Amino acid sequence: MTGFYGEHSKVWVSVDCIIFGFDEGKLRILIGKRNMDPGRGEWSLYGGFVRSDESVDNAANRVLYELTGLRNIYMRQVGAFGKVDRDPGERVVSVAYYALINVKDYDDSLRRTYGLEWVNIDEIPPLYSDHNEMVQKARRLMRQKIATEPVGFRLLPSLFTLTQLQHLYEAVNGAELDKRNFRKRVKEMDFIEKTELIDKTGSKRGASLYRFNKRIYNEDPNFKL
Amino acid sequence: MTGFYGEHSKVWVSVDCIIFGFDEGKLRILIGKRNMDPGRGEWSLYGGFVRSDESVDNAANRVLYELTGLRNIYMRQVGAFGKVDRDPGERVVSVAYYALINVKDYDDSLRRTYGLEWVNIDEIPPLYSDHNEMVQKARRLMRQKIATEPVGFRLLPSLFTLTQLQHLYEAVNGAELDKRNFRKRVKEMDFIEKTELIDKTGSKRGASLYRFNKRIYNEDPNFKL
DNA sequence: TCAAAAGTGTTAGATTTACACCCATGA
DNA sequence: TCATGGGTGTAAATCTAACACTTTTGA
Numbered sequence: 001m002t003g004f005y006g007e008h009s010k011v012w013v014s015v016d017c018i019i020f021g022f023d024e025g026k027l028r029i030l031i032g033k034r035n036m037d038p039g040r041g042e043w044s045l046y047g048g049f050v051r052s053d054e055s056v057d058n059a060a061n062r063v064l065y066e067l068t069g070l071r072n073i074y075m076r077q078v079g080a081f082g083k084v085d086r087d088p089g090e091r092v093v094s095v096a097y098y099a100l101i102n103v104k105d106y107d108d109s110l111r112r113t114y115g116l117e118w119v120n121i122d123e124i125p126p127l128y129s130d131h132n133e134m135v136q137k138a139r140r141l142m143r144q145k146i147a148t149e150p151v152g153f154r155l156l157p158s159l160f161t162l163t164q165l166q167h168l169y170e171a172v173n174g175a176e177l178d179k180r181n182f183r184k185r186v187k188e189m190d191f192i193e194k195t196e197l198i199d200k201t202g203s204k205r206g207a208s209l210y211r212f213n214k215r216i217y218n219e220d221p222n223f224k225l
Numbered sequence: 226m227t228g229f230y231g232e233h234s235k236v237w238v239s240v241d242c243i244i245f246g247f248d249e250g251k252l253r254i255l256i257g258k259r260n261m262d263p264g265r266g267e268w269s270l271y272g273g274f275v276r277s278d279e280s281v282d283n284a285a286n287r288v289l290y291e292l293t294g295l296r297n298i299y300m301r302q303v304g305a306f307g308k309v310d311r312d313p314g315e316r317v318v319s320v321a322y323y324a325l326i327n328v329k330d331y332d333d334s335l336r337r338t339y340g341l342e343w344v345n346i347d348e349i350p351p352l353y354s355d356h357n358e359m360v361q362k363a364r365r366l367m368r369q370k371i372a373t374e375p376v377g378f379r380l381l382p383s384l385f386t387l388t389q390l391q392h393l394y395e396a397v398n399g400a401e402l403d404k405r406n407f408r409k410r411v412k413e414m415d416f417i418e419k420t421e422l423i424d425k426t427g428s429k430r431g432a433s434l435y436r437f438n439k440r441i442y443n444e445d446p447n448f449k450l
Numbered sequence: 451t452c453a454a455a456a457g458t459g460t461t462a463g464a465t466t467t468a469c470a471c472c473c474a475t476g477a
Numbered sequence: 478t479c480a481t482g483g484g485t486g487t488a489a490a491t492c493t494a495a496c497a498c499t500t501t502t503g504a
Contacts, residue, residue, distance in 0.1 A: 161456090162456085162457090163455075163456075179456090179457085179458095180457090180458070180459075183457075183458080184458095184459090202455070202456095203454065203455040203456065204453085204454070204455075205454080205455060205456055205457090206455095206456080207455075207456055207457090208456085208457090
C-alpha cells in the first residue's frame with residue numbers, strides 16, 4: 001500500500017486447470033500440447049486468462065466449462081504461481097485449480113477437439129513452465145482433501161461398486177488397501193448407501209452398486225478414508 | 226489461452242500478510258487501520274503491490290521485511306483472492322500469505338510506526354474487503370501445518386519451556402491438552418532438545434528450557450503434535 | 451468345473467486418553 | 478509454610494492392521 005504504482009506494474013492473471021479423472025484403475029490428468037508461442041508443442045495444462053469482468057474462480061469455471069461442457073464441477077484452488085519469468089513472453093501470474101470429473105460424463109470428442117490426453121499421474125512428462133509444480137501441489141492437496149471429505153465420488157459414476165471406490169483410493173494414495181478393513185469403514189458411513197442394483201460388468205457374480213447420499217452426510221458429516 | 230487479450234485485461238496483483246504471533250498465552254495477528262482510500266479507517270491486513278521485477282513470493286517477503294525488519298520469516302501462501310469487486314476502486318487480485326514470527330524478535334517501535342495492533346485471533350474485528358476470509362483460511366492452513374511440521378517453534382523464542390510449547394498448541398487448536406500426554410509425545414521427539422538452562426521467570430521452581438534441533442530433525446523427520 | 455471377483459469377522463498390537471500426586475522454590 | 482507452576486507413570490479404551498476362506502456365476 002506504499003510507493004508508486006502505475007499501469008506498468010499491472011500484470012496478466014491466468015488460470016491453469018489440473019483436471020483429475022479416474023479410469024481403468026488409474027488416476028489421470030488431462031494435458032495437451034501447446035498450440036501457441038512461447039512453448040509451442042510442449043505438454044501443458046489447459047488454461048486461460050482472467051477477464052476484467054469475472055472473478056478468478058469464475059475464470060477457472062469458465063475454462064473448465066469450455067473444455068468439458070460440464071457445469072458444477074468440483075474445483076478447488078491450488079494456489080498462485082508468480083515467478084517473474086515463469087512465462088517467457090510476458091509477466092503472467094497464474095492461479096492453478098484442480099478439478100475432479102467423472103470420466104464417463106466427459107464427452108471424449110471434446111478431448112480430441114482440444115487435442116488433450118489423459119495421462120497417468122505417475123507418468124506426467126515435463127510440462128511447460130512451472131506446470132509440473134502445479135500438478136505436484138494439486139496432487140498433494142487433492143490427496144489430503146479426498147481423505148477427509150467425501151469428494152472422491154466426483155471421480156466415479158453416481159453408482160459405483162466398493163471395489164471401484166477402493167481402487168480409487170488406492171490410486172490416489174499410491175498404496176494398496178486391505179479389502180476387509182476398507183469395507184468395514186465404508187459400512188460405518190451411512191451416507192455411502194447400498195442400492196438394490198447390481199453391476200455385472202466387473203465380475204460374473206456381480207457387485208452391489210452404492211451411492212453417496214449427501215443429505216445423510218450433512219446430518220452427520222463424519223468422513224475418513 | 227483463447228480469445229483476445231489486450232492491456233485492458235491486466236490487473237494489479239497485491240499481497241496481504243497474516244502475521245501470527247504468540248504472546249501471553251494467546252495467538253494473535255497484526256492488523257492496522259487503513260490510512261488510504263478506499264476503506265480509510267477500517268481494520269485491515271498489511272499488504273503491498275507486486276512489482277514487475279519481483280515474484281509474488283518475493284513481494285510478500287519484501288512487505289514482511291518492511292514491516293518487521295526481520296529476514297527469513299517462515300511464510301506460506303494462503304491463496305489468491307480474486308473477486309471482481311473485492312477492491313472498491315480498481316481490479317486487484319490479492320495473494321495472501323501467513324507468517325510466523327517470534328514476538329520477542331519484533332521491534333515494537335515498528336509496530337507503533339505502522340500503527341498496528343496485536344489482536345487475539347478469536348477477537349478479530351470486521352476487516353476491510355475480504356480480509357476476514359483470508360484470516361480464516363490462513364488460520365486453517367496454519368493449524369494444519371503446525372500439527373504436522375515443526376514450525377510452531379517459529380512462534381517461540383529459540384529457548385522455550387514445555388509449558389510455553391503446550392500453551393502454544395492449546396491456543397492454536399483452541400483446546401486444552403493433557404500435560405502428561407503432551408510431554409510424553411515431546412519426549413519421543415529427540416529433536417526437541419532439553420538444555421541445561423532453567424527459566425525462572427515463569428515459576429519459582431524454574432522450568433527446563435528446550436530448543437528445536439533442526440539437524441536431528443532432518444535425520445528423522447517425524448513430527449506430530 | 452473352474453476361474454475370477456464379491457463378500458465377510460476376529461484377534462493382536464499399537465495408539466490414545468484419562469487421571470493425581472510429589473517437587474522445588476521464593477515470597 | 479504455603480502457594481505456584483514443574484514434573485512424572487499406569488491402566489483402560491479405542492483404533493489399526495493383519496489375516497483366509499466361502500459365494501456366485503458365466504464361460
